[in-house]
Amino acid sequence: MLTGNKGEWSEIYTILKIIADRNLFAGDSNLNKIENLIFPIIKVLRDESKGTYQYSYDSDLVVITGNEEEFRISINDFREKAAFLLSKLKETTSSTFSIPEIENYINSFSCVSLKARSSVKSDIRVVIHDQRTGTTPELGFSIKSQLGGASTLLNAGKTTNFIYRIKSPNLSESQISEINSIDSRSKIKDRLERIRENSDGIEFMRTESSVFGNNLTLIDSLLPSIISQIVYQFYSSSNSKTVDLLDSVTALNPLNFDSESNHPFYTYKIKKFLTDIALGMMPSKVWTGELDATGGYLIVKDDGEILCYHIYNRNEFEDYLIGNTKLETASSTRHDFGKVYSENEELFFKLNLQIRFLK
Incomplete structure (x- = not known):
């Protein structure tokens, strides 16, 4: 059974949430969304024990591929599970805990750990479409959550x-x-x-x-x-x-x-x-x-909103x-x-x- 703290479970929440949103929303210095700075997501990459799994889209389906496997799951499922996980994270007072419903769900598409493989510096990598430049850069992120205790820099x-x-x-x-x-x-x-x-x-x-x-x-x-x-x-x-x-x-x-x-x-x-x-x-x-593979942070706010900060938008x-x-x-x-x-x-x-x- 998977057990972890709020920060660790927030990594799973982030995957479910940003895939359901289909966008990354940039934030300002006051943790407010910058309304005109939104990056459509092309795919999300996460390194599991069995290899790298890729989450992409086909209409209203999330297509998950990796290790010669393929899963096709409704985006609505991701949205519902993200909301369920957020409610659990908000109501839980234990320092470490399990959430069997979410564990069973992510295991169904070979997501088997709370944290990305430890040899990888980025918790998650996201390929976005930059509408300003027309490019599709792959951005690496560490996930920082306000749902648990404040983390150190x-x-x-x-x-x-x-x-x-x-x-x-x-x-x-x-x-x-x-x-x-x-x-x-x-x-x-x-x-x-x-x-x-x-x-x-x-x-x-x-x-x-x-x-x-x-x-x-x-x-x-x-x-x-x-x-x-x-x-x-x-x-x-x-x-x-x-x-x-x-x-x-x-x-x-x-x-x-x-x-x-x-x-x-x-x-x-x-x-x-x-x-x-x-x-x-x-x-x-x-x-x-020399900068490491992680170019920025995804911040999980205490209301569940996720904002991205990246060296790609240095200011x-x-x-x-x-x-x-x-x-x-x-x-x-x-x-x-x-x-x-x-x-x-x-x-x-x-x-x-x-x-x-x-x-």
């Missing part, structure tokens, strides 16, 4: 730590111990405040991981410094949304960009950073700038990432940050970066 690790030097510290050993023992709900913010009271503040030195630092530098030479400012703003203010943190850093202009003509220096560079994360950059692996994709992400505090114990420590007779403090989608 960048997972925390020691690799995502930023190291800051404490400037002109006036801290005794006992004061350092006192700061490091602060255990309030906002302990990192409170520890930073105490450091500011007893020093000239902190300045960014480097990322803990040289690989991550070099990945950032590859995207933009100033990116390590810019992200360090955003991370610092997150831990020292009440802002957590990426767009709000960006506004704050832009207003402060810590890198002293020429703002006379209102060039969006910080926003532009962070958009490139978020896009590269979405398309394959990982902190622990050398990033060459909408970048605006979505900026407008729908936030920073959050990961475990400081697990990832070893948030404490004053000494090295070569100087004092340092680490802050960590983790990025999650808004719910």
Whole structure:
């Protein structure tokens, strides 16, 4: 019996829903449908354990082919099963669960797993008709669902730590111990405040991981410094949304960009950073700038509507990432940050970066 969480079952919902709709609907930065940007679907491809299966159309039938098999099923069946699955996903409170009716249905056309084959980076591939260019590109997507918990864009690790030097510290050993023992709900913010009271503040030195630092530098030479400012703003203010943190850093202009003509220096560079994360950059692996097979996201909204964001429509994709992400505090114990420590007779403090989608 197939069991999975809401995010995993959402992958099956997405297949049923977009095939029934026969279109992909592009979304804007606020998760609204862009009415004049609709892509008719020619076929959908999904990699199963027995091979790749193709879903195409013949009038009002879905034609499913793969592994020398062929199935012909009414589009109305897909539409009804998508609605049924959505109702189950909305009403279920369990963390993992089975839906026998849907399992039996998808098994009838050799769809036997909740997730696409793990060796494939895209959850699903869709061949669309682009009415603007007359072309039929094949677009790869990861599926992100709002029906379950919010997913992460960048997972925390020691690799995502930023190291800051404490400037002109006036801290005794006992004061350092006192700061490091602060255990309030906002302990990192409170520890930073105490450091500011007893020093000239902190300045960014480097990322803990040289690989991550070099990945950032590859995207933009100033990116390590810019992200360090955003991370610092997150831990020292009440802002957590990426767009709000960006506004704050832009207003402060810590890198002293020429703002006379209102060039969006910080926003532009962070958009490139978020896009590269979405398309394959990982902190622990050398990033060459080569995008992986997944070119975008299909977002399952909490009302069941599905919107597509793809590098194929770069502006909408970048605006979505900026407008729908936030920073959050990961475990400081697990990832070893948030404490004053000494090295070569100087004092340092680490802050960590983790990025999650808004719910």
